[in-house]
Amino acid sequence: MTVDQPHYKTSDEVDFAIIGSGAAGGILAKELSTNGFRVVVLEQGPYLTEADFTHNEIEILAQDKLTNHPKLQPNTFRKTPDEKAKPQRALVYGRCVGGTSVHFTANFWRFHEIDFIERSKVGPVAGTGLMDWPITYADLEPYYTKVEWEIGVSGLAGASPFDPPRSKPYPMPPLPVKSSGVIFERAARKLGWHPFPAPMAILSQARPGRSACVNCGFCLGFGCEVGAKSSSLATTIRKAERTGRCEIRPNSYVHRIETDANGRVTGTVYFDEKRNTHLQRAKAVVVCANGAETPRLLLLSANKQFPDGLANSSGIVGKYLMLNSGGVVTGQFEHPLNDYKGFAVSRVLHDFYELDPQKVGFYGGGGLDARFDFTPISFAFGGLSPGTPRWGKDFKAALAQEFNRTMEIFCHGTSLPLENNSFSLDPDLKDAWGLPALRLTYKDHPDDLKLGNWMFARAHELFDAAGAQKKWSFPAGEQQFAVHLLGSCRMGNDPKTSVINSHHRTHDVKNLFLCDGSSLVTSGRGQPTMTIEALAFRAADLITALAKRGEISA
Amino acid sequence: MNELNRRDFLLRAGTGLSAAWVTANWPAILSAATHAHNAAKAMPPTKYEFFTPEEAAEIEAITARLIPTDDTPGAREAGVVYFIDRGLATFGLDDQKTYREGLPELQARVSEVFPSASKFSGLATEQQDAVLHSFDEKSNAPRPAFRARSGAQNFFETLRQHTITGFLIDPDYGGNHDGVGWKLIGREREHMFQAPFGYYDKDYPGWQPATKEAEKK
Numbered sequence: 001m002t003v004d005q006p007h008y009k010t011s012d013e014v015d016f017a018i019i020g021s022g023a024a025g026g027i028l029a030k031e032l033s034t035n036g037f038r039v040v041v042l043e044q045g046p047y048l049t050e051a052d053f054t055h056n057e058i059e060i061l062a063q064d065k066l067t068n069h070p071k072l073q074p075n076t077f078r079k080t081p082d083e084k085a086k087p088q089r090a091l092v093y094g095r096c097v098g099g100t101s102v103h104f105t106a107n108f109w110r111f112h113e114i115d116f117i118e119r120s121k122v123g124p125v126a127g128t129g130l131m132d133w134p135i136t137y138a139d140l141e142p143y144y145t146k147v148e149w150e151i152g153v154s155g156l157a158g159a160s161p162f163d164p165p166r167s168k169p170y171p172m173p174p175l176p177v178k179s180s181g182v183i184f185e186r187a188a189r190k191l192g193w194h195p196f197p198a199p200m201a202i203l204s205q206a207r208p209g210r211s212a213c214v215n216c217g218f219c220l221g222f223g224c225e226v227g228a229k230s231s232s233l234a235t236t237i238r239k240a241e242r243t244g245r246c247e248i249r250p251n252s253y254v255h256r257i258e259t260d261a262n263g264r265v266t267g268t269v270y271f272d273e274k275r276n277t278h279l280q281r282a283k284a285v286v287v288c289a290n291g292a293e294t295p296r297l298l299l300l301s302a303n304k305q306f307p308d309g310l311a312n313s314s315g316i317v318g319k320y321l322m323l324n325s326g327g328v329v330t331g332q333f334e335h336p337l338n339d340y341k342g343f344a345v346s347r348v349l350h351d352f353y354e355l356d357p358q359k360v361g362f363y364g365g366g367g368l369d370a371r372f373d374f375t376p377i378s379f380a381f382g383g384l385s386p387g388t389p390r391w392g393k394d395f396k397a398a399l400a401q402e403f404n405r406t407m408e409i410f411c412h413g414t415s416l417p418l419e420n421n422s423f424s425l426d427p428d429l430k431d432a433w434g435l436p437a438l439r440l441t442y443k444d445h446p447d448d449l450k451l452g453n454w455m456f457a458r459a460h461e462l463f464d465a466a467g468a469q470k471k472w473s474f475p476a477g478e479q480q481f482a483v484h485l486l487g488s489c490r491m492g493n494d495p496k497t498s499v500i501n502s503h504h505r506t507h508d509v510k511n512l513f514l515c516d517g518s519s520l521v522t523s524g525r526g527q528p529t530m531t532i533e534a535l536a537f538r539a540a541d542l543i544t545a546l547a548k549r550g551e552i553s554a
Numbered sequence: 555m556n557e558l559n560r561r562d563f564l565l566r567a568g569t570g571l572s573a574a575w576v577t578a579n580w581p582a583i584l585s586a587a588t589h590a591h592n593a594a595k596a597m598p599p600t601k602y603e604f605f606t607p608e609e610a611a612e613i614e615a616i617t618a619r620l621i622p623t624d625d626t627p628g629a630r631e632a633g634v635v636y637f638i639d640r641g642l643a644t645f646g647l648d649d650q651k652t653y654r655e656g657l658p659e660l661q662a663r664v665s666e667v668f669p670s671a672s673k674f675s676g677l678a679t680e681q682q683d684a685v686l687h688s689f690d691e692k693s694n695a696p697r698p699a700f701r702a703r704s705g706a707q708n709f710f711e712t713l714r715q716h717t718i719t720g721f722l723i724d725p726d727y728g729g730n731h732d733g734v735g736w737k738l739i740g741r742e743r744e745h746m747f748q749a750p751f752g753y754y755d756k757d758y759p760g761w762q763p764a765t766k767e768a769e770k771k
Contacts, residue, residue: 338752376723
């Protein structure tokens with residue numbers, strides 16, 4: 001934390017209260033405070049910094065130091081709305097300053113043109129809510145570029161023939177290739193496919209106050225001790241603080257947005273660390289709490305005037321949730337890959353980004369990446385080849401043989417938006433603060449599963465071309481655990497089928513804005529953070545313009 | 555859900571989340587095994603904080619079957635019993651009961667299967683394995699006909715997970731003494747590396763755009 005952070009009183013009516021400090025919240029905080037507004041960022045989790053990050057697998061992963069805690073914040077799950085949901089850990093998200101961008105993989109693909117106009121291009125998909133975005137790739141392109149240069153994304157422009165147009169190259173070269181990447185690249189080329197260096201939100205070259213990646217090997221799931229991962233913590237939050245107009249207020253669990261008789265937002269109610277309740281007054285509120293907590297907050301804010309929840313005249317807050325389809329095919333090779341070194345992913349391919357439903361028999365598309373994202377302990381629990389004994393001499397021998405010779409091909413794909421798939425409030429289960437717990441309802445569309453299996457078959461072909469000694473996968477199954485939290489308060493021109501307009505303003509409440517994974521209209525092909533961040537930069541420009549024209553407070 | 559079910563679920567469901575899913579669903583009991591960083595840096599102590607010396611000998615004997623010593627060090631050399639002991643005495647209070655109740659059940663099983671023996675640690679290794687298989691409901695090995703008591707199964711599973719954790723955790727955090735677990739799997743102790751990393755990238759010539767010939771294939 002910097003010394004020049006202001007400390008606003010809760011009774012001060014700040015210009016913007018931003019809820020959540022993750023990928024989108026960090027950018028909005030930085031942009032709005034830079035543009036002269038007084039901003040308070042309310043973050044559920046603690047303010048951890050590089051000094052707090054370790055490679056202790058127990059503390060970071062098993063004890064959820066950086067993420068939502070299953071005991072304090074329990075969830076329930078059911079497949080369909082006619083079932084009673086059962087208590088089960090249903091999602092994980094970053095719960096600290098910087099949000100999920102602190103511990104994520106940092107795969108940083110842009111969406112392609114098709115993602116914005118898919119409904120027009122492939123036509124309606126029966127029984128789904130697939131629709132076009134109210135904006136196009138061209139609208140977002142300048143902001144994708146802005147993300148790459150502002151936060152630091154490494155990559156190689158023009159390396160993929162399937163890339164959408166870009167106005168500027170990457171600000172820095174790709175990270176080094178791993179053995180998994182070389183195996184992937186050579187085999188994919190044998191098959192006539194087009195692998196390319198993975199675009200990653202990890203620095204390949206140092207920036208002021210931030211080291212280039214040191215390839216420590218504890219990346220996915222961990223915070224970066226050297227600031228190489230381009231999280232909001234390492235980038236936009238720090239810049240927001242330096243404006244002197246932005247206060248980051250950690251351990252602040254917002255559970256209600258207040259409205260006045262005119263249906264306008266007046267502030268946000270939150271618990272502090274000691275569970276005392278406060279009301280932070282604000283002229284406008286921007287919710288960037290992620291695709292689960294954002295709809296939950298709107299539903300928790302129901303009142304007489306908004307009985308179904310705030311900004312929910314459409315009744316679709318929390319619905320049309322998309323988690324991205326896909327899964328993993330694992331392979332083993334003769335010689336050591338040592339793929340635990342470095343970051344997760346060094347090569348990607350997008351040959352299957354846009355499949356023709358007439359040819360393949362299902363809607364969708366995806367990408368493949370070459371990775372290894374296990375730690376030593378998680379590998380011993382979940383990475384060994386099928387049939388390996390769970391203990392004893394042969395278990396030990398498998399650990400020695402397999403840890404360094406294993407790589408994964410991750411198949412990322414689309415999810416169709418279905419009205420039944422949602423985050424909602426559980427009617428019975430409460431969190432540690434006495435608030436209704438998140439309930440996940442989810443059943444993959446059959447096409448999502450077909451796509452998954454189709455992509456797995458491509459990954460198997462790739463491993464065959466690579467001469468893998470062993471390879472395995474399991475048929476794509478219905479998901480019941482959420483990491484990518486997309487589409488649950490989606491953007492659109494029609495207030496009946498969307499929650500926010502193309503300016504991220506809710507259709508129902510003039511001074512309430514939403515920007516995070518919940519804003520997405522389609523799921524993309526599996527790497528949503530880049531698009532969430534581009535949307536956040538764009539939203540900041542639009543919100544600034546509205547505020548300067550006096551159209552928010554009026 | 556025990557760990558194997560989790561893994562089955564992960565793989566079969568194809569949740570799309572790979573290791574992210576595994577780590578997000580770490581057994582809660584594992585989290586209890588942690589302990590203070592400063593305690594961790596020390597050499598294995600010679601005194602136990604939770605176990606009696608007799609109990610420790612039994613626990614160590616079990617860990618030594620879970621990850622045995624052969625031509626390379628196993629759980630015994632990694633000091634796993636000390637890791638578990640300190641975990642149970644500090645953050646792992648919730649698991650104390652599992653151990654307190656599980657150990658007598660194990661001893662009872664030993665006497666049941668091998669009436670002439672009284673202690674697990676006194677059995678031959680084949681006999682020890684037979685006893686452990688009888689506790690491991692996920693084991694593929696043939697096991698005695700009787701059903702294990704659920705408490706004992708829970709004890710076995712807890713101990714199995716704690717043993718793996720104590721064997722493979724970063725040595726800076728209190729287990730994996732002398733880094734023997736990481737030596738086994740080939741994970742170097744450093745936390746900074748430079749390319750090339752492995753066999754397949756060591757001769758990589760650098761990124762080349764695909765050639766026209768390659769395109770035609």
